[in-house]
Amino acid sequence: MAGAWSAGGGYRSAMLLLEHVHEALVRLAGELADRGESRLPTERVLAERLETSRTTVRKALERLEEDHVIRRVRGRAGGSYLTAATRQTPPDGARPLCHGHSILRSLNTVKGIPEILHEQGFRDGTTVISAGLVPATAGIASALGLAEDGEVVALKRLRHADGETLSLERMYLRPELAGLLGTEMKSVYRTLRVRFGVQICVADEAIEIATLSPSEGALLDQPAGTPVLKLERTGYDQRGRAVEYSVDLFRADRTRLHVRSQSPVTPRRL
Structure with missing residues (x-):
């Protein structure tokens, strides 16, 4: 019973971690869209920033792809791209100071x-x-x-x-x-x-x-x-x-x- 409880606890922890990473990537996708950018950082960079494994990041990206938030391209020029990144043109005299890393x-x-x-x-x-x-x-x-x-x-x-x-x-x-x-x-x-x-x-x-x-x-x-x-x-x-x-x-x-x-x-x- 103790082993089963421990296994169940480990599974719940993994799911909570995946949920946290997924929510972080959703927020990041929104920020990139607001800035008019379309490409997410690499899995390695995201794993380092979120202090988790690339496997967890990959699973979270799969969920974003299933929800049509991103599309993933294979190959040397591949990566994860937003499906609807738009750049908003501010009115004259109201251009923001923030650049792409706000x-x-x-x-x-x-x-x-x-x-x-x-x-x-x-x-x-x-x-x-x-x-x-x-x-x-x-x-x-x-x-x-x-x-x-x-x-x-x-x-x-x-x-x-x-x-x-x-x-x-x-x-x-x-x-x-x-x-x-x-x-x-x-x-x-x-x-x-x-x-x-x-x-x-x-x-x-x-x-x-x-x-x-x-x-x-x-x-x-x-x-x-x-x-x-x-x-x-x-x-x-x-x-x-x-x-x-x-x-x-x-x-x-x-x-x-x-x-x-x-x-x-x-x-x-x-």
């Missing part, structure tokens, strides 16, 4: 950058520039509900998507989370959840256009003065306690924002 940043959910990138088929990367305990400024102390003469955990990180810079992040956490400094500090949300039992459940975010300073531009490989998306965020845990205050600078040519709004009026059938 990331969709949803404001409807609370997720870390590595999770967002994996879901969209990108390979994530993180460079930790600095990490340590620093004195809390008045603004940071106010956001986290701390005394101004205390310390906070300060992280400065550079994010990459497929090896290209994406964002520059400054994150500040409550001092009792200083144990985080002994970790790799790449997926902080996951580490907080797994090692510290802290789940970021709610995030208040303010978004505005800013320009890069010379030092910020050097890190993001962009000229000083380049417009970026500045996201100021306060994250709250499952107890409603402010545990994170962050200021992120996202490259405007690589980031698209998405938000879903709903009227408070409940629709009725007439």
Whole structure:
């Protein structure tokens, strides 16, 4: 019985993994269609980005082909192609800055950058520039509900998507989370959840256009003065306690924002 249960558990895990990869490829196909592109990355590249096997990727692609989302071509010039990729021509004066490697940043959910990138088929990367305990400024102390003469955990990180810079992040956490400094500090949300039992459940975010300073531009490989998306965020845990205050600078040519709004009026059938 134990062996049968284990086999059944392994089968369920494999099916859940296949479903996750299939959903990621569906999202990727939608992104490519929006950008007017028609060809998916190779199986090897997709497997690396999604951190899974080529066999799982191949099965997920087979499902996309069965649903007529893609067509697969054999041979040296072969690959997986969208069946209905269309390029939308924007009106004059409203051309987007995003190029072919843009990331969709949803404001409807609370997720870390590595999770967002994996879901969209990108390979994530993180460079930790600095990490340590620093004195809390008045603004940071106010956001986290701390005394101004205390310390906070300060992280400065550079994010990459497929090896290209994406964002520059400054994150500040409550001092009792200083144990985080002994970790790799790449997926902080996951580490907080797994090692510290802290789940970021709610995030208040303010978004505005800013320009890069010379030092910020050097890190993001962009000229000083380049417009970026500045996201100021306060994250709250499952107890409603402010545990994170962050200021992120996202490259405007690589980031698209998405938000879903709903009227408070409940629709009725007439």
